[in-house]
Amino acid sequence: MSATKNGIEIEINAQRTATSATTTTAVTPTKRLPGGYGELDVEQRGPICVITFKRSAVRNALTRRGYYELIRALADATFSETITTVVLTGAAGNFSAGNDLTQLRQYADPQAFLRCSEYVLSLLIKAFIYCPKVLVALVDGACIGIGFVIAALCDVVYCTERAYFQAPFTQYGICPEGCLTYLLPQLLGRVKAAELLLFGTRLSADEALCYNFVARIIQATDIERQFWPQLEEYARLPLESLRATKRLLSAAERTQLLNALKAECGELKSLRLGETYQRAIEAFVNRKAREGGVLSKNKL
Template sequence: MSQTIQVDIKDRVATIRLNRPEVFNSFNREMAFAVQSELKNFATNPDIRAIVLTGSGKAFCAGQDLKEVTDPSLNPGFKAILEEHYNPIIQLIRETPKPILAAVNGVAAGAGANIALACDIVVASEQAAFIQAFSKIGLIPDSAGTFFLPRLIGFQKASALAMLGDKVDAQEAERLGMIYKYYPTKDFEDEVNKLAVKLGDMPTKALALTKEALNHALVNNLDEQLALESQFQIEAASSQDYTEGVSAFVQKRKPEFKGK
């Protein structure tokens, strides 16, 4: 396994920890491919029912490692960086049939911010901050930043953040609806663990269908979405977890979902 990430598996939850703290977990080619590989592995592993993406050290991810793009011997070119590094990561995050929790432990800038925002649930430490840093070096938001950010916080605010590159702290990010919640730094790891374990204990099939339905909702009209909900609800109702959930409700006990 690449040293650019650390992987931990516990309680049906896989944690992918970006591990280049000396450069604030900025992405190079090796780390991008390592993240893709683990996301692919966990997407098809029946023993993994939730995924956490976080960073080591003080930062979540500072985006692209600029040393890579300024060194002629290392620079793969922007076309490769986008089409081989970041775009596949975003696609894997959205297509993985399991909930992915972004645990933003520190600064999330550039592609790092947008990778986090593409996840199903985003939580942050109170010391975290989100920065659309692209305009500061003459670039545009990538990694689906122009897709998800306006849908999360509205066109006007997203436009301003993308153009001005303002830093948004965790409290403001929650207020804007950019993230689900922020937690005090001292409680952050415990809260992330509790949330991840809760996701891992839930009916995975239903969560996967919910995720897919939300993906379609980004582009469907109402009639298309209603038809899709009918299709997915019928599929969910045929799952073992639905049978268990109804039985547990009738018997007034806690359900024991198997993710099937």
């Protein structure tokens, strides 16, 4: 299969992982890190911190607790002297379906919950923006909403052939969040980014490779045998050179990211409290109650 962008033909299959040409290498055993995490598994593989979203029953949708756990896991990795690289991934064939909107039922005052949403979101996004370690996303299956945001904030993204990316914010009556209005035009080009953000369309794995959102497509069956040994080899590069290179790559766009975050949060503050979003959330929560909690295809 091939795809074309700006008149340049990109052979998708030629850029996929060459399974027959890669030599299998032993991977360092994993060690679970302490922290009392509930929505995440946090482990160490040699110089790699692996953060896994693990709410598989809801396709790894995140609650506010998950936000705080992720902030803490990134902070721990930042101050570790043995970790050079952080990998974010999801359990059971999905990266993350976004925010778990059903969590609003747990709060006596949902309006108060929504009013501080932008503050909590800002903490999470800034944890990614200021993280000095190499951030890698390994995406399988659904990568929606805040999941898409997390992947876009990483330095390098890899995905399986089953992965897809989606930002259905406008379908719920709100605007994009987490710097997506800056990141996606930079990464994909303005027109493709506008299609994704305005209409909530899906970006397939092949399209993500064609538009340079992902570095490589990895067969799901080859993750353990090939991906982890190769990444561990990368992660053993000198910490000082990795940090200096990331610092140079990140310095130019940090101000733009922070400006985008501030502008998005300003719009979200009123949109989240508006009637359109409130009705969309109410309809979603009621539908989930009728379905017994089965996750819909689109979450934020």
